[in-house]
Amino acid sequence: MVSVMEIYQLLPKTNCKKCGLPTCMAFAVGLLGREKTIEDCTPLVEEPKYEKKLEGLRELLAPILSADATETGMIIHTEKCYGCGNCVVACPVNVANDPKGTAIGRGPVSGKAILIVEDGVVKCVNVDQCRRFGPEKVLCSACIVTCPSKAIEFI
Amino acid sequence: MAFCTGCSLLCDDIEVDFEGGKIGRTMNLCRKGRGHYDSLCVDRLAPTVDGSEVGIDDAVSKAAEVLAGAENLLLFGWGNSTLAAQKVGVEMAKKLGCVIDDPSSYSQGLITETILKGELPTCTFDDVRNFADVSIYWGDDPSSSHPRHLSRFSYFPRGEKRQRGYEEDREAIVIDVRKSPTAEIAADGFFKIPPGGDGDFMGALMATLGGKIPKVEDKKKMLNLGTKLRKSKFGVIFTGLGLAHSVKGELDEFVSLVGKLNELTRFSVIPSLGDYNTRGFNQTLFDETGHVDRVSFKDGVNHGPEFGIAKYLDACDAVMVVGSDPAAVLPASLARKLAKIPMVAVNSHRTFTTDAAKVTVPIAVAGLEAGGSALRTDGVKVEFDAVVKSDYLPDVEVIERIMEAV
Ligand code: SF4
Ligand code: SF4
Ligand code: SF4
Ligand code: SF4
Numbered sequence: 001m002v003s004v005m006e007i008y009q010l011l012p013k014t015n016c017k018k019c020g021l022p023t024c025m026a027f028a029v030g031l032l033g034r035e036k037t038i039e040d041c042t043p044l045v046e047e048p049k050y051e052k053k054l055e056g057l058r059e060l061l062a063p064i065l066s067a068d069a070t071e072t073g074m075i076i077h078t079e080k081c082y083g084c085g086n087c088v089v090a091c092p093v094n095v096a097n098d099p100k101g102t103a104i105g106r107g108p109v110s111g112k113a114i115l116i117v118e119d120g121v122v123k124c125v126n127v128d129q130c131r132r133f134g135p136e137k138v139l140c141s142a143c144i145v146t147c148p149s150k151a152i153e154f155i
Numbered sequence: 156m157a158f159c160t161g162c163s164l165l166c167d168d169i170e171v172d173f174e175g176g177k178i179g180r181t182m183n184l185c186r187k188g189r190g191h192y193d194s195l196c197v198d199r200l201a202p203t204v205d206g207s208e209v210g211i212d213d214a215v216s217k218a219a220e221v222l223a224g225a226e227n228l229l230l231f232g233w234g235n236s237t238l239a240a241q242k243v244g245v246e247m248a249k250k251l252g253c254v255i256d257d258p259s260s261y262s263q264g265l266i267t268e269t270i271l272k273g274e275l276p277t278c279t280f281d282d283v284r285n286f287a288d289v290s291i292y293w294g295d296d297p298s299s300s301h302p303r304h305l306s307r308f309s310y311f312p313r314g315e316k317r318q319r320g321y322e323e324d325r326e327a328i329v330i331d332v333r334k335s336p337t338a339e340i341a342a343d344g345f346f347k348i349p350p351g352g353d354g355d356f357m358g359a360l361m362a363t364l365g366g367k368i369p370k371v372e373d374k375k376k377m378l379n380l381g382t383k384l385r386k387s388k389f390g391v392i393f394t395g396l397g398l399a400h401s402v403k404g405e406l407d408e409f410v411s412l413v414g415k416l417n418e419l420t421r422f423s424v425i426p427s428l429g430d431y432n433t434r435g436f437n438q439t440l441f442d443e444t445g446h447v448d449r450v451s452f453k454d455g456v457n458h459g460p461e462f463g464i465a466k467y468l469d470a471c472d473a474v475m476v477v478g479s480d481p482a483a484v485l486p487a488s489l490a491r492k493l494a495k496i497p498m499v500a501v502n503s504h505r506t507f508t509t510d511a512a513k514v515t516v517p518i519a520v521a522g523l524e525a526g527g528s529a530l531r532t533d534g535v536k537v538e539f540d541a542v543v544k545s546d547y548l549p550d551v552e553v554i555e556r557i558m559e560a561v
């Protein structure tokens with residue numbers, strides 16, 4: 001799990017406001033929430049003296065920014081996933097949308113499941129249906145606590 | 156829909172695309188199953204004699220020669236074979252008057268035999284999904300060995316009388332020597348025991364169920380477990396290698412514990428067996444002899460530890476291994492012994508065992524390249540068709556041809 005402090009340590013810490021935010025700390029929060037991108041901090045990207053920091057920051061944020069992180073902030077560590085389908089079967093949205101498939105332990109039959117197992121590992125589709133998504137999000141953790149290998153996390 | 160023969164759950168809801176002979180996109184296959192499917196294109200076995208490639212006909216006749224010349228022959232393996240091939244295998248053992256055994260002899264054979272004899276109650280996975288409210292994994296880590304066990308049957312799915320999901324409707328209890336991935340899921344339902352401590356745990360649980368105070372450190376946790384089990388409407392114990400190895404051939408205490416549970420409520424036992432059709436071989440041999448493994452047909456039917464592979468390697472002068480890799484799992488000293496005995500290996504893939512064999516005969520991968528049937532680890536029969544064309548012969552044909560040639 002990446003923390004705000006870790007990100008902050010890799011910023012210029014000059015509070016120059018070029019990113020549109022009052023402090024580097026605020027920018028770190030923005031980066032973690034993915035409201036901002038690294039490129040918004042122009043000094044960091046343009047000034048050679050920050051080269052090492054920039055490199056470190058890109059490395060730190062790589063998993064968050066990769067295609068694996070869905071808009072809900074879900075990160076699937078596919079290398080850890082067994083493809084066991086526990087999360088698929090336990091996800092409350094899958095249970096509601098796919099009562100004859102995932103709800104009873106089988107593969108999805110409705111096309112409306114949001115977690116599926118493809119090529120041996122779990123994949124998140126129809127993300128906007130996840131209970132953590134959107135303005136009325138709730139803190140669902142069914143796909144986290146059911147996982148034997150801690151392959152799913154949220155940022 | 157295709158089947159998966161990657162483990163003894165024999166999942167039947169697999170979707171697979173083939174892209175020019177290779178496996179493309181798959182749906183619902185777990186990672187282990189995906190590996191099994193992908194293996195279709197790697198490390199396939201060729202017909203060989205003394206390490207040199209030959210035609211399949213030559214391999215079969217050489218195999219027959221090795222077997223025919225033996226005084227004390229062992230036919231071993233069979234867990235990764237179709238029911239039809241197993242049947243021929245048992246017939247062959249009878250005909251040749253030799254010994255037949257499978258990996259059950261060093262894993263869960265005794266538990267399975269006790270179930271088949273009717274001395275331990277059992278049920279199907281469909282019963283588990285529909286009715287079970289307590290799942291006990293004893294020395295068993297299906298999350299690693301049978302990845303879809305909990306999601307398809309034993310913990311997460313909704314079922315007839317289990318509509319509200321695992322949080323409200325089911326309990327998972329894990330009894331193991333280490334915090335396995337399955338134990339991670341069970342969280343507070345995990346009971347850590349010392350290696351070999353299964354018998355003591357049974358004793359403590361037995362005392363608790365009998366209304367006594369158990370002699371364990373965490374009395375409260377044990378008493379809570381006792382209450383849970385009493386209140387349960389339908390419980391199931393899934394057994395694994397951990398339990399089998401710990402009880403060392405002495406199942407009486409376990410049988411009494413399950414008996415006690417059945418006085419209070421309803422409890423069944425389902426073993427988590429290794430190979431996809433271990434249960435099928437156990438049943439096939441049991442129907443013929445009343446035993447699930449370690450049988451000699453030399454003078455009538457004899458059964459005993461001396462006919463298990465671990466002991467019989469000392470006596471035998473030829474061995475045929477079918478669809479199993481004992482060289483990889485047996486202790487090194489036994490594996491070395493095995494390698495010194497003239498051996499015929501029948502397998503779809505190259506393994507440590509086939510590498511040590513005098514004669515190798517390749518077969519098709521069941522469920523993908525060849526159809527057939529098998530018993531799921533809960534005893535339910537599953538039939539499957541081939542989903543891809545292949546030049547490899549189905550296992551039953553190869554065993555039949557070898558038998559005819561002998
Ligand atoms: S632009 Fe960069 S250095 Fe300036 S305040 Fe924002 S984060 Fe800090
Ligand atoms: S957070 Fe909840 S709703 Fe979203 S994918 Fe996970 S289990 Fe499903
Ligand atoms: S529960 Fe975990 S291991 Fe199983 S499919 Fe989901 S992410 Fe993968
Ligand atoms: S659980 Fe077993 S049978 Fe099912 S897909 Fe995985 S390996 Fe194949």
